[in-house]
Amino acid sequence: MDSNIITIDGLRRRYRPSTPGAPAFEAVRGVDLRVRRGELFALLGTNGAGKTSLMEVVEGIAPATDGQVRVLGHDPYTARAKVRPHIGIMLQEAGFPTDLRVAEMARTWAATLPAPMPPEDVLAAVGLAHRAGVAVKSLSGGERRRLDLALAIMGRPQVLFLDEPTTGLDPESRRDAWELVRSMLADGVTVVLTTHYLEEAEDLADRIAIMHEGVVVAEGTPAEIGADAPATISFTLATGRPLPPLHGRDSANESARGVRHLIRTQHLEADLRILLDWSQAQDVTLDGLDARAASLEQAFLTIAAGGRPTHDLSEVPA
Ligand SMILES: Nc1ncnc2c1ncn2[C@@H]1O[C@H](COP(=O)(O)OP(=O)(O)OP(=O)(O)O)[C@@H](O)[C@H]1O
Secondary structure (H helix, E strand, C coil), X not given: CCCEEEEEEEEEEEECCCCCCCCCEEEEEEXXXXXXXXXXXXXXXXXXXXXXXXXXXXXXXXXXXXXXXXXXXXXXXXXXXXXXXXXXXXXXXXXXXXXCEHHHHHHHHXXXXXXXXXXXXXXXXXXCHHHCCCEHHHCCHHHHHHHHHHHHHCCCCCEEEEECCCCCCCHHHHHHHHHHHHHHHXXXXXXXXXXXXXXXXXXXXXXXXXXXXCEEEEEECHHHHHHHCCEEEEEEECCCXXXXXXXXXXXXXXXXXXXXXXEXXXXXXXXXXXXXXXXXXXXXXXXXXXXXXXCHHHHHHHHHCCCCCCCCCCCCCC
């Protein structure tokens, strides 16, 4: 059996211009991705990177402008009837009728599914059992996200798409949602997640792709992506003076309290040792010294700043 449950090749999505004659906008600009059976794949990116535009095509909500997408072996748009019974979707904006009560909403949704889980069990799983009799429109933002999640998992999907599932949830509810997602993974469900919470991706994801301006600029396990990013060392010197030779690159800025140095390095320990030996020998203080290992967050910030982690790390030899 093919281990890839989703394949995406050369995907492009263009939006028609809102005014005649204006150029079309290409939100997804040639993306190739593979999602393996049973994994959690997280799609990250800056605002407007094209994540939702891509997800909508993979979910079968919108057609591709160009390229090929297969979900469970079918085109999710043209073969929607074959794909839809096996996928669960939690959109950013669900937009369901808000005057129904939570339990009615859950039962109504269950009636549309071939083999639903009992609605009461699903509401309990997302921590909404005590709100079953409340009108959906009266739920808080976080409670609505939980109801969205309940509806997405109710049909026992093979593939679950979660578009920013924990936005608006408080930290405890977020952890509860993660637990629920983990239990879905343990049951063999494949999960595709978009999120702005890097720790969520770092915690849950087997693999991650980071999008920027319509293309995937980094892909791998959280550790692989983080490892491509530089570690950083920062400190302030009261008076400007040349630093000793380092592996990493220094950028220095004048500040009210002296000169602020930011060193980006692939050799954190070695550079830190050089700096500490140097500061002791020179009898200077590294004020506000901060050293951070490479991380997914660093990789993301490098990309958001317009760089690509694997292309932006040329270092000067010590
Ligand atoms: N219907 C549309 N018509 C024209 N442009 C659109 C349309 N929908 C989205 N876009 C543009 O496409 C780009 C990608 O949007 P998209 O919503 O896919 O990004 P995103 O990565 O999901 O962003 P965010 O993290 O902010 O939700 C943005 O520049 C957006 O303005």
